[in-house]
Amino acid sequence: MNPYRRSPFVIVATVLVYIFLYAPIVGLVLYSFNASRANVTFEGFIPAYSDRVVMDGSLVKTSPCGPFHWYCELAKNGDVAEAAGNTLTIAFSATIISTIIGTMAALALQRYNFKMKPFSQLSLYVPIVIPEIVMGIGILTLFSQVFGWVNDTFNLAGDARLSLGMMTVTASHIAFMVPFVALVVQARLSGFDKSYEEAAMDLGANEWTTFRRVTFPMILPGVMSGALLAFTLSLDDFVITFFTNGPGSTTLPIYVYGLLRRIITPQVNALSTVWILVVFLAVLILQILQNREQKQHT
Amino acid sequence: MLQRLRESKSAQGTILALPTTIWLFVLLIIPLILTMVVSFGRRSPDGGVIYTFTLDNYTRLFGYSTDCPDGQASCFDPLYVNILGRSLSLAFNTTLLVITLAYPLAYFIARAHPKQRNFYLFMVLIPLWTNFVIRVYAWMMLLRKEGAINIILGWLMNLLHIPFAPLEMLYTPGAVLVGMVYEFLPFMILPIYTSLEKIETPLYEAAADLGANAIKTFLRVTLPLSMPGVVAGTILVFIPVMGTFIVSDILGGRQVILVGNLIQRQFLDARDPTFGSAASLILMVMTLIVTYFYTRKFGFGEEIVVA
Numbered sequence: 183m184n185p186y187r188r189s190p191f192v193i194v195a196t197v198l199v200y201i202f203l204y205a206p207i208v209g210l211v212l213y214s215f216n217a218s219r220a221n222v223t224f225e226g227f228i229p230a231y232s233d234r235v236v237m238d239g240s241l242v243k244t245s246p247c248g249p250f251h252w253y254c255e256l257a258k259n260g261d262v263a264e265a266a267g268n269t270l271t272i273a274f275s276a277t278i279i280s281t282i283i284g285t286m287a288a289l290a291l292q293r294y295n296f297k298m299k300p301f302s303q304l305s306l307y308v309p310i311v312i313p314e315i316v317m318g319i320g321i322l323t324l325f326s327q328v329f330g331w332v333n334d335t336f337n338l339a340g341d342a343r344l345s346l347g348m349m350t351v352t353a354s355h356i357a358f359m360v361p362f363v364a365l366v367v368q369a370r371l372s373g374f375d376k377s378y379e380e381a382a383m384d385l386g387a388n389e390w391t392t393f394r395r396v397t398f399p400m401i402l403p404g405v406m407s408g409a410l411l412a413f414t415l416s417l418d419d420f421v422i423t424f425f426t427n428g429p430g431s432t433t434l435p436i437y438v439y440g441l442l443r444r445i446i447t448p449q450v451n452a453l454s455t456v457w458i459l460v461v462f463l464a465v466l467i468l469q470i471l472q473n474r475e476q477k478q479h480t
Numbered sequence: 481m482l483q484r485l486r487e488s489k490s491a492q493g494t495i496l497a498l499p500t501t502i503w504l505f506v507l508l509i510i511p512l513i514l515t516m517v518v519s520f521g522r523r524s525p526d527g528g529v530i531y532t533f534t535l536d537n538y539t540r541l542f543g544y545s546t547d548c549p550d551g552q553a554s555c556f557d558p559l560y561v562n563i564l565g566r567s568l569s570l571a572f573n574t575t576l577l578v579i580t581l582a583y584p585l586a587y588f589i590a591r592a593h594p595k596q597r598n599f600y601l602f603m604v605l606i607p608l609w610t611n612f613v614i615r616v617y618a619w620m621m622l623l624r625k626e627g628a629i630n631i632i633l634g635w636l637m638n639l640l641h642i643p644f645a646p647l648e649m650l651y652t653p654g655a656v657l658v659g660m661v662y663e664f665l666p667f668m669i670l671p672i673y674t675s676l677e678k679i680e681t682p683l684y685e686a687a688a689d690l691g692a693n694a695i696k697t698f699l700r701v702t703l704p705l706s707m708p709g710v711v712a713g714t715i716l717v718f719i720p721v722m723g724t725f726i727v728s729d730i731l732g733g734r735q736v737i738l739v740g741n742l743i744q745r746q747f748l749d750a751r752d753p754t755f756g757s758a759a760s761l762i763l764m765v766m767t768l769i770v771t772y773f774y775t776r777k778f779g780f781g782e783e784i785v786v787a
Contacts, residue, residue: 188588188591188592191584192587192588192591195581196584196588199581199584199665200585200603202581202665203604203607203666204607205622205628206615206618206619206621206662207606207607207610207618209618209628210617210618210621222624222626223626283503286496286497286500287496287497287500287501289496290492290494290495290496290497294489294490294492294494294497295490295493296490296493297490297494298497298501299493299497301501302497302500305500305501305504305509308504308509308512309508310715311715311719311767312512312719312767312768313719313720313723313724313740313764313767315723315725315740315744315763316515316723316760316761316764317511319743319747319753319756319760320508320512320514320515320760321507321511323511323514323515323518324506324507324511324514327514327529353507354507356503357504357507360500360503360504361504414609418609418611420612420726421723421724421725421726425747434611435612435613438611438613438614438617439613439726442613442616442617442730446617450617454610454611454614454617457610457611458606458614461606461609461610464609465602465606466602469598473598
């Protein structure tokens with residue numbers, strides 16, 4: 183019997199589901215070349231390169247960038263650049279902090295016994311079983327109550343007043359990212375043979391050296407995939423950011439959401455296309471790295 | 481002191497776990513407690529909170545109203561109960577549809593040649609990693625009256641000489657359902673795939689040797705062994721669908737209001753954080769109850785971390 187045999191029903195269903203997954207993405211990319219500024223119907227590609235943008239009503243006739251007109255507009259858009267900068271700043275800082283403290287927590291939970299262990303372990307599951315919006319409004323309430331109290335008590339004025347911004351977004355991101363890092367690293371640690379560490383200790387290494395030279399290199403892949411998961415969660419987050427961002431801390435998802443509620447030009451499609459390309463490359467690189475690691479193991 | 485620390489395993493564990501535990505306590509546990517406290521409060525005229533103890537927000541949520549048409553002192557207003565019911569049934573329908581679509585695909589990938597599996601998984605990861613908001617926007621473009629679906633349908637109908645008027649698909653409950661299914665489909669594919677992939681081929685061979693046909697093998701071997709994946713996927717889909725407000729906001733317009741939209745509006749437009757907090761607690765309790773009974777019946781798979 184051929185173990186890889188699949189019934190025609192499964193194959194047809196699979197093809198249909200893949201079409202379902204990709205049709206919206208294809209449409210999105212196609213419309214990023216739309217000649218129509220209104221972006222309601224597809225009015226064809228922008229035909230010609232020229233030294234200036236020529237419009238006919240809402241149709242773009244020529245552009246210095248030709249069919250890539252909306253990508254050039256996107257590159258000139260300062261708001262997008264700022265939002266992209268904010269998104270990356272938040273994602274990087276939140277990933278670094280959550281990876282460090284999450285890995286520490288995973289080690290503690292897997293290797294040590296201490297009084298608050300059950301509480302620590304339980305708190306890791308909170309963001310998984312609670313809808314994000316509940317977390318979001320809770321954090322918003324906390325910040326607004328605490329900030330209001332501090333501002334009033336110390337009579338803070340102007341820039342000194344505490345308000346929502348990059349710090350609040352980053353801190354909140356860490357809160358929902360840490361559990362994922364900790365759980366991924368914990369899973370890695372649980373399948374890990376303790377005898378390597380015992381051997382190192384027997385050979386005279388102290389605890390710190392054992393950690394640095396034996397434990398850490400062995401859990402590093404787990405730490406890396408935890409960090410990567412956390413990073414993508416942060417890049418992708420809408421709900422928590424929505425409730426905790428303030429002036430000057432708009433991220434890309436928040437920016438796109440704002441656009442969707444107003445007028446949509448093909449610029450949004452161009453932005454989405456660039457985003458999809460970046461994701462595509464990131465996933466590709468990740469897969470190649472994972473494949474290489476698997477090959478080394480076998 | 482340092483010496484004692486080095487010897488006390490328990491102290492070391494506490495210190496290692498401390499930053500995470502404090503962080504989660506301050507930004508998860510305290511906010512939840514605060515939400516509870518605020519939900520029993522009353523709205524102040526400027527949109528702030530007056531801390532008292534009143535159940536008004538909860539009675540209002542479950543239909544008690546003093547704003548009645550024929551001069552009665554109080555009556556039943558189903559507005560919010562309907563919103564809760566709609567969210568719950570949408571979450572159930574989305575989960576069922578997602579399982580139906582995800583299962584064959586996960587099965588296909590799990591039974592593919594090992595060398596090809598990574599490619600098929602890669603094809604699932606791309607839509608998953610594309611931003612949530614962008615994916616909703618993509619469906620907005622497809623479902624519009626002038627969108628691609630109507631264009632293709634119109635073209636087909638024209639070919640068959642059937643008169644065709646573009647369908648109004650955007651801003652309907654159906655649009656929200658499709659959007660939700662699309663958003664959360666990958667979260668079901670990955671855990672189901674993980675549990676299917678663990679099934680060893682000799683099991684299938686044994687089933688075949690013992691005379692089971694394909695359908696019987698599926699029902700008696702494949703399906704039971706893949707249940708942990710289905711359970712994990714259900715949790716990963718059901719809970720976020722209950723709380724999402726973007727999909728209904730963009731694809732449902734003013735037509736489809738879910739509990740997520742209700743909460744969001746209380747905090748941003750209506751400015752009644754006390755009522756919003758009550759709604760949010762009820763949402764949390766509803767998801768916890770469903771998750772509790774569901775996992776008690778089927779167990780809690782470790783597949784949840786994989787996705």
